[in-house]
Amino acid sequence: DADVTQTPRNRITKTGKRIMLECSQTKGHDRMYWYRQDPGLGLQLIYYSFDVKDINKGEISDGYSVSRQAQAKFSLSLESAIPNQTALYFCATSEGPGTYNEQFFGPGTRLTVL
């Protein structure tokens, strides 16, 4: 079984709809992250959480919110989706702290906003 799972894998929605993307991990890591990937732009950090009570904005948090329901679960919401939020979304985890910090990624959710 995969260590980091994301649901759904694909989603098509309409402008103005509320969408939730879910991430679960079995690695026992405290740190979880949400990234967005756009072609030619690499990965941009949306939100990150270092434990259940610690949630922080990343570079591009506007239009997004998150919830850390448990150590193993970290959800990303788009309150009112817009077309420029069409992208590939990745959840990741890392053990932290420490200077060596490998990140473990889920398979991604492809979101299309019409």
Added chain:
Amino acid sequence: GEDVEQSLFLSVREGDSSVINCTYTDSSSTYLYWYKQEPGAGLQLLTYIFSNMDMKQDQRLTVLLNKKDKHLSLRIADTQTGDSAIYFCAETPSGTYKYIFGTGTRLKVLA
């Protein structure tokens, strides 16, 4: 700025060597990483190098680090079609949570 730069595309013939280059931003980064993203999948760590090293070799992979120029490269020897993917370099500036990814280089291996 905080841009980690990579060229977007690289095309090589099967059996040749591939060299993917990266210019990073923060000389305090203790570790520098290379991640591989295969089609339809998330990123996976391929290799990494500690900042006090100039070179690291791991089977077909060679990582070179030039700290003076903030330049990192990944050489793949005897490139195979299975190496076709997007490769991301990444840095983690010391004392921050940040994990800064490059823009990614799409490697296409021609048979």
